[in-house]
Amino acid sequence: MDIEIRAALPAEYAELGEITGQAYTGDGLLDLNEDDHYLNVLRDVAGRAGHGEVIVAARDGEVLGGVTFAAPGSPLADIAGPGEAEFRMLAVASAARGKGVGEALVRACVDRARALGVPALVLSTQPAMLGAQRLYGRLGFVRTPELDWSPIPALRLLTYRLEL
Structure with a gap:
């Protein structure tokens, strides 16, 4: 699959924002009764773009x-x-899964971190995100259980680190 990786x-x-929200809700990663706020955060790509770099994977003008x-x-x-650098909110449209899109996006983050000369790239993930793990x-990312954390009481996030 020809995938273009670039700034959103x-x-x-x-x-x-919809792809990201659907990735989390469609996979049952959010309990909408408790996490409506986080769904809004996931959908707020413009807000993230003001404080970080939002990278997309696209093919023929379609955001994947x-x-x-x-x-x-x-x-x-x-x-x-x-x-250290960090990446967050990795999401792939359901129709594009299993085609290398997620890997291309993670590799783009690794390349960006290396270009900045940082010593490591880190991330958090939910225990249910087995494919991502x-x-x-x-x-080459390694689990860092000493950094695992809970943004809300009922959710424990697993952490990973890649030495660069």
Whole structure:
């Protein structure tokens, strides 16, 4: 599949927001009764673009997925230590899954972190995101259970780190 990886265009923010929201709700990763606020955060691509770099995967003008890259010091970083980069909200449209889109987006984040000269790239993921966890392991990310955290009491996030 020919995939173009690039910065998201403002005209694509709403579409990427829907893809991101659907990836989390469609996979049962959000309990909408408790997490309506986070669904709004997931859909707010314009807000993220103001504090980080939103990267999309596209083919023939169609947005297939996206990810938010948080450079060192970004207010979007949840677990990054001093000088580390982080990526968040990786999402792929259901029709594009299993075609290398997620991997291309993660590799773009790795390349971006290396270009910045940071020592590591970190991320958080839900325990149910098994496919993503396999991808992270395949790309050399290592579990960092000492950094696992809970944004809300009922949700424990797993963390990973890639030394660069």
